[in-house]
Amino acid sequence: MAGLATLTDPARVRALNDAFRRSFTGGRVVVTAGVAALTDNTRSAVLAAVRAFDHFDADDDPHGQHDFGAVSVGGHQCFWKIDCYDRSLTAASPDPADPTSTPRVLTIMLAEEY
Numbered sequence: 001m002a003g004l005a006t007l008t009d010p011a012r013v014r015a016l017n018d019a020f021r022r023s024f025t026g027g028r029v030v031v032t033a034g035v036a037a038l039t040d041n042t043r044s045a046v047l048a049a050v051r052a053f054d055h056f057d058a059d060d061d062p063h064g065q066h067d068f069g070a071v072s073v074g075g076h077q078c079f080w081k082i083d084c085y086d087r088s089l090t091a092a093s094p095d096p097a098d099p100t101s102t103p104r105v106l107t108i109m110l111a112e113e114y
Helices: 002-007 010-023 040-052
Strands: 027-031 068-073 076-084 104-110
Touching (some): 010 104
Antiparallel strands (some): 076 104
16 A cells, blocks of 8 residues: 555655746646747746746645646736646556656646637
8 A cells, every 4th residue: 555655645746746847857848839929038938937836725726736827927827737647648647756657748828728
């Protein structure tokens, strides 16, 4: 049952998600067509806002894993979401607390693209 503890360890998942979101290393960062179409300066500001985000509450983070947030930049409301996949990127990770078996994908989108 030791493995079960890591499967449900929100503190470990939260730490991995925060490290990835702040650094953009250790996973894939994907922007939607709407974010890609923003000016270079605005897109850069959106990416910086996602990296700096630290306002988590029970409404947007009910499981304490820091895997979703919203930022406003230059009049654009953007959402970001971290998903934890299995190694094939076709299903959910069997253990999101294990970075060796869990590719993370951070998707950043305009709110209207949700």
